[in-house]
Structures are given as structure tokens and as C-alpha cells.
Amino acid sequence: MTQSTVYPIGTPGQKWTDADKAQWLAQVTIKRSYQDEVVSKLTPLANQFEQVQYGALSYDADKYPLFGFKSPNWDRNKKTILVTGGVHGYETSGVHGAIQFLATKAEHYSQYFNIAVAPCVSPWGYETINRWNPKAIDPNRSFYANSPAEESANLMAFVATLGEVYAHIDLHETTDTDELEFRPLLSARDGVEYEKGIIPDGFYLVGDSDNPTPEFQKAIIDAVAKVTHIAPDDNGQLIEVPIEQFGVINYPVKKLSLCAGITNNHFNTTTEVYPDSPHVTEQQCNDAQVAAITGGLDYILNYLKA
Numbered sequence: 001m002t003q004s005t006v007y008p009i010g011t012p013g014q015k016w017t018d019a020d021k022a023q024w025l026a027q028v029t030i031k032r033s034y035q036d037e038v039v040s041k042l043t044p045l046a047n048q049f050e051q052v053q054y055g056a057l058s059y060d061a062d063k064y065p066l067f068g069f070k071s072p073n074w075d076r077n078k079k080t081i082l083v084t085g086g087v088h089g090y091e092t093s094g095v096h097g098a099i100q101f102l103a104t105k106a107e108h109y110s111q112y113f114n115i116a117v118a119p120c121v122s123p124w125g126y127e128t129i130n131r132w133n134p135k136a137i138d139p140n141r142s143f144y145a146n147s148p149a150e151e152s153a154n155l156m157a158f159v160a161t162l163g164e165v166y167a168h169i170d171l172h173e174t175t176d177t178d179e180l181e182f183r184p185l186l187s188a189r190d191g192v193e194y195e196k197g198i199i200p201d202g203f204y205l206v207g208d209s210d211n212p213t214p215e216f217q218k219a220i221i222d223a224v225a226k227v228t229h230i231a232p233d234d235n236g237q238l239i240e241v242p243i244e245q246f247g248v249i250n251y252p253v254k255k256l257s258l259c260a261g262i263t264n265n266h267f268n269t270t271t272e273v274y275p276d277s278p279h280v281t282e283q284q285c286n287d288a289q290v291a292a293i294t295g296g297l298d299y300i301l302n303y304l305k306a
Helices: 018-026 034-047 092-104 123-128 150-160 177-190 214-224 282-305
Strands: 050-056 065-070 079-085 113-118 167-173 204-208 241-245 248-251 267-273
Touching: 018 177, 034 050, 034 065, 034 092, 034 123, 050 150, 065 150, 079 092, 079 282, 092 113, 092 167, 092 267, 092 282, 113 150, 167 282, 204 214, 214 241, 214 248, 214 267, 214 282, 267 282
Parallel strands: 079 113, 079 167, 167 267, 204 248
Antiparallel strands: 050 065, 065 113, 204 267, 241 248
């Protein structure tokens, strides 16, 4: 199957022109409300945490403010933990899992750590249920200096104010639309042939191949397994990448300019919830994200005591 038969924009075998990108953008529609579904839930949290507006997207600055939250009584003697969600706006539990963590668990862990959370890095992507931003750029491949993605550049500027980050947990999903829409779309944009991949049925993690931390990853998998099922081994692979340990594959996160690689942290992971499984509910997906965070933080607490 080629990209020309999958996505009817552009010329087969050629990268998209600006006109092709404009044609794609013209057919994107708003499907839900960032203000109603996200900002309305963030506003009450300002009573518990320091709320920081670290920027706004130029597409509509009033509509798309960018918010981060910091635990009160920030203490440079504590280790700093960073949680990010909604780098890909369409990955819903990444956003709402981060909000649920803030609302239910972050205050407890702030006695041990400085906690910083950016719940929705890509609000335009959230509203349009999209992997890209309006410029047809993937924010999660754009975490580098002079980034062309506003979402990435703004988050990096916020993170730079935090000091040294000890651990970073980035909340994502792998959805059926990755293969039905977004990977064919990527092939069309880049003028290459689309080859169909496999979506795992279950939760998995993407660790850092340059800093794999297998015990940290295992602690998260064990915590999440109490909430939802872990993706099974597919002949030694997940998403056609070799499995490093049960439920875990590794990527070179800095080389790929992924969000999990934006700091020189000791521990990092990227969660991948599978919301399209018939075996899970929306709430279980959010719960799995929270379990991933708390499982990782509990491991770090024990690690620091050892």
C-alpha cells in the first residue's frame, strides 16, 4: 500500500509543498474544547500549586494559553520531577492523566520532591485530535534548539526555569488512528511509501536506549499492571521495535528530539496507553497514567533511600 492510495494530498514520491500543507490544514476541524475540557479543570488546581502560564500558541493566544504547575515551597534541595502530557494533543489520557495526578497525588509526593507538571503541551492538537501542529510538524520530534514547533519551544523554555530535573515521565498513547491516519499521513508528507505497522493491544513504555534504567521501567510496568493489561510480546517486538524487557522498548530519545530527552535526567520514560482496547475504559486509561507516575516515584523514593 502506498501513501498515494492512503492519503489524497500531495504528489506520490514527493515531499509536501507549502500548498499541500495548506490543503491539509484546510480540512482539519475543531472537535472538542481545550478551554472547556482542560483549562476548566486546571483553574481550581491553582489553589494547591503554583500555576505558571509559560506561553501561548500564536495560532490563537487567547484560546491556547500554555500552563505549567509547580509544587508549593519549591526547595532546591529536593529532587525535581517533571511530568508532561499532551505533547501529542490527540492522546487524551496523557492530558487527563496528568490532571488527575495533580488533583489526587501530586500534593502527597511534593513532600519528597519538587513536582512540575505541564498537562497539555499541544492544546491545538487536543482540540483537533491531531498528532501535528498547524504547520504539519510533530512536536514530539521537535525538542531541539530553535525548534520550529511553538509547542516544543515553549515547553523547553519553561523546563529551563526548573533547574536540574532528576526524573521525567512523559504521558502518551498509542491509538488505532496511528495506523489508520497518522502514519499514512506522515508517509504522504514525506513522500515515501507507507508500510502498515502493528498496534499493540495493551500498555507499554518507551525507555531511553542511552539510559535504560530497567528496574525503574519494571516498577512502572508492575504498578500499571494492577490497573490495565500490558502489551504482549509480538515475536520479541512491540511496534516493530525489539523488546528490551517485558512491556518496554527503548529509543534514543535525545537523538530523536523526543520530549523525554529534553533534560539530562537520571530517570525517564514515555508511557503508551492503548485506549482503543475493548478491555479498558476511559477512566482506566487515566488511572494507568497516574499509576505509571506514582509507580515511578515510589521506585525513586526507595532508590534514594538505598
